[in-house]
Amino acid sequence: MSSVFYTAEEIKFKKEIHDWLQENIAPLVQPAIDGDYNAVKKAMILMGKKGLCGAIHDPKYGGTGKGMVWESILAEEVAGINGAIEMTRLVSASLFGMPLATSGTEEQKKKYLPKITSGEWIGAIAMTEDTAGSDLSMMQTQIVREGDEYIINGHKRFITNGGEANVVSLYGVLQNIEDPNPRKRITGVLVETTTKGFEITERYDLAGMEGASVARMEFKDMRVPVENLVGTEGQGFAILMSELNVERVGMAAACVGHAQAAFDIALKYSTERVQFKRPISSLEGVSFRLADAAIKLQAARLLTLEAAKMIDAHKEKEATIAASSAFAFGTEMELEVTNTCVMTLAGEAITKRTDVVPCAWRMAPVMWVVGGTTDIQKFIIQRELYGPFIKKKKKVAPKPKAG
Ligand SMILES: Cc1cc2nc3c(=O)[nH]c(=O)nc-3n(C[C@H](O)[C@H](O)[C@H](O)COP(=O)(O)OP(=O)(O)OC[C@H]3O[C@@H](n4cnc5c(N)ncnc54)[C@H](O)[C@@H]3O)c2cc1C
DSSP states (O other): OOTTTSOHHHHHHHHHHHHHHHHHTHHHHHHHHTTOHHHHHHHHHHHHHTTTTOTTSOGGGTOOOOOHHHHHHHHHHHHHHOHHHHHHHHIIIIIIHHHHHHHSOHHHHHHHHHHHHTTSSOEEEEOOOSSOSSOGGGOOOEEEEETTEEEEEEEEEEEETTTTOSEEEEEEEETTOOOSSGGGTEEEEEEETTSTTEEEEEEOOOSSSBTBOEEEEEEEEEEEEGGGEESSTTOHHHHHHHHHHHHHHHHHHHHHHHHHHHHHHHHHHHHHOEETTEEGGGSHHHHHHHHHHHHHHHHHHHHHHHHHHHHHTTOHHHHHHHHHHHHHHHHHHHHHHHHHHHHHHTHHHHTOTTSHHHHHHHHHHHHHHTTSOHHHHHHHHHHHHHHHHHHHHHHHSOOOOOO
């Protein structure tokens, strides 16, 4: 961590958190990977007590209000301990918590945010459906307003924390709005998972991020009070899009954390493993690969820091391209760096499925997919790059003649 880019206070915080996580959360990793979700819940409560679920939340609701740079330091450090535990924390505190913090009512914030920042409750966000992956405007879940209630029918799939969450921020299409643009009908509501009509219909057997709860859920005539509306009716899509920068920077930081943890092990291993009567670190085929990995890791960290600082400075427009750049670069860096680490450990990595290096390696494609695939991040980046040209073109277009 470079002292040129981080303040002394941030560096101190990172070191303290690193040591605290090693002592308190690392022992919970193996049980979590083995499928004991109580270990994940315990990690959430411990992190909540330590203030690690509230960096982006107001102290009024149990947060620390430290902001996005601190949140990115946290995401990196927790991800360095374990990807599943970090994703649980990130989804609950950020993906569930942020839309609520910015668009929720005072009552909603008072009711849910302290439970989220304390780690006592786990939140989830449910957008993806069978027909709506990268294109969320294709969601089919129906919300019908009837008096003081919303009646919800439909399903969501691939929902992180889904099988264990206490509360879900659910997005569907409000049938009472007549607008040909489906995005203008998407509406968000808060749903407690004990609500009648809410059912978990599948718990996915994950090929990475083992220990996390990712589930499919279905809603049959599920009724929630209108007080649970997030923002206004039809504002759901806009709310989702406006909060994505925070999510992307958190995800980018997590990519750095997974890759750094694997890299530290691979670097050390290369100095210890002797073949052909010398440590493999003396072979340029090995050490140059690790040098490349170190360059990419630091580049990813700095892109993440830049985007985090833009969010803290409320530079929303610049933050969009910066957050997608950090996330896209981070996912591709993680794929490459964790591959290098597996190559360095060779058989040692392939035969120890739950060790840090193979876990980070399997986490890499997960990061490429979640929170909008890396293709979608590049789509956003090019859209932002070409935006001014398209606007200019529109300006010079000849006006239609009257008559
Ligand atoms: C482990 C895990 C956890 C998840 N957690 C959540 C969650 O908590 N909440 C939630 O709502 N969702 C969640 N998701 C869903 C995730 O956000 C989607 O899987 C992701 O957005 C991609 O959707 P898809 O899988 O349907 O792929 P598709 O959208 O079908 O994409 C298939 C391929 O086409 C490419 N593609 C699609 N459109 C374009 C385009 N316009 N330009 C270029 N390429 C394109 C994609 O990049 C990809 O390579 C999770 C997914 C996983 C795997």
